[in-house]
Structures are given as structure tokens and as C-alpha cells.
Amino acid sequence: MFAVKHLDVAYGHALVLHDVSFNVRKGQMAFFIGRNGAGKTTLLKTIMGLMKPRKGSITYQGKEVSGVPPEELYAQGLRYVAQEKKVFGNLTVKENIEIAAYASGEPLDRALEKMTAIYPKLTNFMKLKAGQLSGGQRQILLVGRALVGAPKLLLIDEPTQGLAAVVIEDIATILKNLKDQVSAVIVEQNLAIVKELADCVFILKEGKIAREIVEKTEIADTKGLEEYL
Numbered sequence: 001m002f003a004v005k006h007l008d009v010a011y012g013h014a015l016v017l018h019d020v021s022f023n024v025r026k027g028q029m030a031f032f033i034g035r036n037g038a039g040k041t042t043l044l045k046t047i048m049g050l051m052k053p054r055k056g057s058i059t060y061q062g063k064e065v066s067g068v069p070p071e072e073l074y075a076q077g078l079r080y081v082a083q084e085k086k087v088f089g090n091l092t093v094k095e096n097i098e099i100a101a102y103a104s105g106e107p108l109d110r111a112l113e114k115m116t117a118i119y120p121k122l123t124n125f126m127k128l129k130a131g132q133l134s135g136g137q138r139q140i141l142l143v144g145r146a147l148v149g150a151p152k153l154l155l156i157d158e159p160t161q162g163l164a165a166v167v168i169e170d171i172a173t174i175l176k177n178l179k180d181q182v183s184a185v186i187v188e189q190n191l192a193i194v195k196e197l198a199d200c201v202f203i204l205k206e207g208k209i210a211r212e213i214v215e216k217t218e219i220a221d222t223k224g225l226e227e228y229l
């Protein structure tokens, strides 16, 4: 359902992604791991239409989408959860969800239902300003907001980065419950989560795919992934 081919992406003259190619089949969760600066965030931004590739193609549901603006990709079911956990801090949690409901055309009560289905505790926070949420709650709100409308491909950048162990478990559970319902490309450095959830793993090293493990059965047994973090 999704394929990237021979993608090159640069900031000015600095090429940060070189000849990146991979596929994600419908319902799969693909994980990217790699050191800081490897180009993981750049890859997700490029897929979401926030950066223009210098070369290569991105196809989604059989159509070329490189150069398509982010709002159009959103309408087609792409969702990007950025590495920075940016919410509308002065708005309530409910209002944050309302914005997504409006943007996606989904009725607010359905959006709220979805939200509380993935994380019932959030019901208690609806009236709170999103800026008052903990880092973990904020991340859950962001993932929940990405589920509003009809998401088909989630792009999530380091969902558990900097979070406490208990919340990491909550996020892992949320992701696990999403499996098979949507496709996803997730950047994640927590190898326990990768090994538990990944259908395929791509290791990005200095802007190139250094290694790929595309068989789910091999992932849990794969040794030596730590060296790429």
C-alpha cells in the first residue's frame, strides 16, 4: 500500500537521505531505528509532504504522492505524529480533539469515543488545558488525535522518547491495539517495543538503509540491533 523508491532528500547542499527504498504492506507496522542524525525524522517529514525529495518516488495506494501537500495527504488518510510533542497548550484536551474532528470531517462524539476507547483515562482530562498534561498524556493525546477521521497510514516519530516506563507500556498497548487496523511507519529506539510490534524493521545509518529485516518471525531473534542505536 505504500512504497518509497530511491529517495534522496537534502537540506540545502547536505544530502541526508540517500537512495532509501522500502515497502509497507497493508496493516503492517514498519519500524525505523537508527542513531541521532541518521535521517529518521527527515524521512517521516518527507513522506508527509513537509519536505520535497530531491530524487525518488513515494507511492501511496498506488499513486505517486511526492509533492502532494500535507493537508491533501491528511485527507487521504496519512497522519503524522511529530517528534516534538506539540499540542495546542492553551486549549483543552477536548478542544484539541475537536480540531482534528473538524479537520477530518468526523463528528466530534465519534472522535471522542475513539479517543476514550484507546485510553479510557483520558476521559478525566477532557477539560484540562492540554499544556497541563504530562509528557506521556500529551503523547497519547497526539496519537489519539491522529486516529480521528479515517487514518490509513500513521507516521509516528519516537512515541516513547523521554517518557516514564509506565506510560511507555500504555503507549505500547495502544500501538498493539492498532495493529492490523492501520498501517504504520514508526521511528522507535526502544527495542523491546520494536521486537514486540514490528512486522518489519529498517535500520537507517547515515541516511541509508543499512539493514532490513522484513520477516516478522526473524525480528524477535535478531541480535545486534543495539549497535545501531
Ligand SMILES: Nc1ncnc2c1ncn2[C@@H]1O[C@H](COP(=O)(O)OP(=O)(O)O)[C@@H](O)[C@H]1O
Pocket: 011, 014, 016, 034, 035, 036, 037, 038, 039, 040, 041, 042, 043
Ligand atoms: N532543518 C534542518 N536544516 C539542516 N539540517 C538539518 C535540519 N534538520 C535536520 N538536519 C540534519 O539532517 C540530518 C538528519 O536529521 P534527522 O532527520 O533529524 O535525524 P534523526 O531523526 O534520525 O535524528 C542530521 O545531520 C541533521 O543535523
Ligand SMILES: [Mg+2]
Pocket: 040, 041, 042, 083, 157
Ligand atoms: Mg528524529
